[in-house]
Amino acid sequence: MGANLGINSIALKNGPVFVKIAIVIYWVASLQYLCVTIGGIFIMSEPISKPAIPFGAIIGVAEILITFGALKLFLAFKLLKRKNWARIVVVIVSALLAAFLIQGAINVTMATQHVFFDILKHNYGLFAEIVAASLLLLPQSRGWFEPKGTSA
Template sequence: MKNILGINLIVLKSAPVFAKIAIVIYWFAALQYLYATMGGIFPHKIIREPVSTPAIPVAAIIGIGLILYAFGALKLFLAFKLSARKNWARIAVVIVSTLLAVFLIQGVIITVIIGPLPFFALLKGTYGLFAEVVAALLLLLPKSRGWFVPKRVSA
């Protein structure tokens, strides 16, 4: 009988240690992203803003929320496929993590140069991204790469 979820736990037990660690880190990073998105869009307490701040249209908030949740669903899907030993998911995780790291570095540099925030205060809130980059680096190691790419049988 075929496993409907597509994760074979026996195969996952035989995975190299770095591949297991990378998969667990990516699962936690994806779940942390969704939790942070939920807290950012729907804050737990209502904050009164000064009258001088421009109001954001509700449609824009809903649109941004949907985009962020779709990205979170993509990250969860990639984490699920990593657990299922799909090589294309490993490559997609590396690409997504690289793009996020580039945007983070650019944003931090611009914010530190222009804004009054200190550098380490900005890094404090981005630990999920650092975990994601570490997971992507672990997925690039030769043992992890060899576990994801199936062995070719020569006839």
């Protein structure tokens, strides 16, 4: 029972290099997202003379963002545990985030007349997630997520 609770580091060492890179990238992107989220919450809640955002709205947004960050860390942990469903969820979440980023960047570009690529260049964490999701889709990576009984 105790062996099942820990992460099998030997299996990760023997895994394909694309899987190792993807898991490390996704861990870093998830931690970066959570740190930026927590930092942004502190900035939004700075006491100022006339708050622009109601405190209740800040708390609500903070709860949603921190929950999403915890979900991303949970998925990163499950990637280490070789769960195929986590790989699929990471790909879906990354695709949705990319779609929202592109749509949001287009809207901001139209509203503020900023250059589209200037808006995109500040989203390193999202680009890292997309790269990790792409690496998880490679045929070499798929084999690492197969159950032990089905691998040839």
